Amino acid sequence: MTVVTRFAPSPTGFLHVGGARTALYSWLVAKAAGGKFVLRIEDTDRERSTQPAIDAILEGMEWLGLTWDEGPYYQTKRFDRYEHYIAQLLAEDKAYKCYCSTERLEQMREEQMANGEKPRYDGHCRDNPAAGGDSYVIRFRNPQTGSVKFHDHIRGPIEFANSELDDLIIARSDGTPTYNFCVVIDDWEMQITHVVRGEDHINNTPRQINILQALGAPIPEYAHVSMILGDDGKKLSKRHGAVSVMQYRDDGYLPEAVLNYLVRLGWSHGDQEIFSVAEMTELFRLDDVNKAASAFNTEKLNWLNQHYMKSLPVERVVPYLQWHFTDQAIDVSKGPALEQLLPLMADRVKTLKELAAQSRYFYEEYEAFDEAAAKKHLRPVAREALEAVQDRLASLTEWNPASIQQAIQQTADDLQVGMGKVGMPLRVAVTGSGNSPSLDVTLAMLSQTQVVGRIARAISYIMEREQAQ
Ligand code: GLU
Numbered sequence: 001m002t003v004v005t006r007f008a009p010s011p012t013g014f015l016h017v018g019g020a021r022t023a024l025y026s027w028l029v030a031k032a033a034g035g036k037f038v039l040r041i042e043d044t045d046r047e048r049s050t051q052p053a054i055d056a057i058l059e060g061m062e063w064l065g066l067t068w069d070e071g072p073y074y075q076t077k078r079f080d081r082y083e084h085y086i087a088q089l090l091a092e093d094k095a096y097k098c099y100c101s102t103e104r105l106e107q108m109r110e111e112q113m114a115n116g117e118k119p120r121y122d123g124h125c126r127d128n129p130a131a132g133g134d135s136y137v138i139r140f141r142n143p144q145t146g147s148v149k150f151h152d153h154i155r156g157p158i159e160f161a162n163s164e165l166d167d168l169i170i171a172r173s174d175g176t177p178t179y180n181f182c183v184v185i186d187d188w189e190m191q192i193t194h195v196v197r198g199e200d201h202i203n204n205t206p207r208q209i210n211i212l213q214a215l216g217a218p219i220p221e222y223a224h225v226s227m228i229l230g231d232d233g234k235k236l237s238k239r240h241g242a243v244s245v246m247q248y249r250d251d252g253y254l255p256e257a258v259l260n261y262l263v264r265l266g267w268s269h270g271d272q273e274i275f276s277v278a279e280m281t282e283l284f285r286l287d288d289v290n291k292a293a294s295a296f297n298t299e300k301l302n303w304l305n306q307h308y309m310k311s312l313p314v315e316r317v318v319p320y321l322q323w324h325f326t327d328q329a330i331d332v333s334k335g336p337a338l339e340q341l342l343p344l345m346a347d348r349v350k351t352l353k354e355l356a357a358q359s360r361y362f363y364e365e366y367e368a369f370d371e372a373a374a375k376k377h378l379r380p381v382a383r384e385a386l387e388a389v390q391d392r393l394a395s396l397t398e399w400n401p402a403s404i405q406q407a408i409q410q411t412a413d414d415l416q417v418g419m420g421k422v423g424m425p426l427r428v429a430v431t432g433s434g435n436s437p438s439l440d441v442t443l444a445m446l447s448q449t450q451v452v453g454r455i456a457r458a459i460s461y462i463m464e465r466e467q468a469q
Helices: 017-032 051-064 079-091 102-114 179-189 204-215 245-250 255-264 277-283 298-311 314-327 338-348 352-358 371-377 380-394 401-415 419-431 439-445 448-468
Strands: 004-007 036-041 070-074 095-098 137-140 147-152 156-161 169-171 194-198 221-225
Touching: 004 017, 004 194, 017 036, 017 051, 017 194, 017 221, 017 255, 017 277, 036 051, 051 245, 051 255, 079 095, 079 137, 079 169, 079 179, 079 204, 137 204, 147 204, 147 221, 156 204, 169 179, 179 204, 245 255, 245 314, 255 277, 255 298, 298 338, 314 338, 314 352, 338 352, 338 439, 371 419, 380 401, 380 419, 380 448, 401 419, 401 439, 419 439, 419 448
Parallel strands: 004 036, 036 070, 194 221
Antiparallel strands: 095 137, 137 169, 147 156
């Protein structure tokens, strides 16, 4: 039997972290078994489904690399299939027309609530062939006795008594099929063997199983994934920052880091933290997924992101890094190659966004000195050191880390001061701030003219400061 899994989002918003994790788990189950992963867009709620949401979901899946083997299917394009099966169930008397008026249903509901009962359809039209009228819905004839049992891969055995389930509407009065029915038909026709979805669907499962049984369809296996909570233990929401997958791209995370983060959010394999996609595919088991809700932890995501920035092949990371430079309107064509920049900076930042922002000075003049750094290091006492190191650097005939290092060292020796007395003013002069990778390499990545020019700028700044005093 080929394992077939699916991800079936309702396109009412972007792809959020919870959805992405469900998609990943489902994708892993298919990949591990050499099976198929289906993408299905559940867009029957026409009021809430939008094209931008569909686009955002596809974009998120693609960015994560969760490629699908089939689809995307759209439920709104499959109404003929649903109608076909509704007609079949009617013909077999496994479904029936219900003519109850809204008023009757409302009154029944109120009475049930007043009696402290769970509101449910009382089966009025179920065995009442005399009922009639122009307006009707179609209800599924749910079994009235016995129970529905299934083994959830995450939650273990689950049982619902049929007496708890009423006769579900499968077609509305305008003939359109309802959500639970479409899911059943799709899972069957798409030959889904494993349904991995959010725990908010557990209550739908017994209803769906009953319909599948009535149709003579095989019952898939189920796994209901728990919720994700924010760092504060509350349900993850916009308040917690990035909840859309694409927001993680915008914030400077690599897909590898997000996938690794998501797979660990609710699943573990010993105390291992780092999983390449190949490794998670090999090791992931639905039965090992934790049924308790998992809490989001930004620190850990940052840690993973840095790990991948440092350890993935540079050519894999560079296109993502380039995206951030473009996003921040930094033209990198006239500065160091990103392949060189990445290893230099990856240690110092948590995200690609930070990396680009902190590397601006390699590609363009900085706008102004960082105030605190200038106050501390571009003082009148630093002028002599800057002038001396400027001379030495300007007269270098070879421009590389070793020659630069030697020039700085000799300046410090000549002035009989420690390296820091030359190095810190020089760093602020060249980068505009007090933070940069080691000076020899940083300077070597800029041109000699740029470096000499920036030192001149710092010297003028000091002179202005002197005059202002
Ligand atoms: N469309 C549903 C949702 O977005 C998922 C349904 C399912 O996976 O069965 O929550």
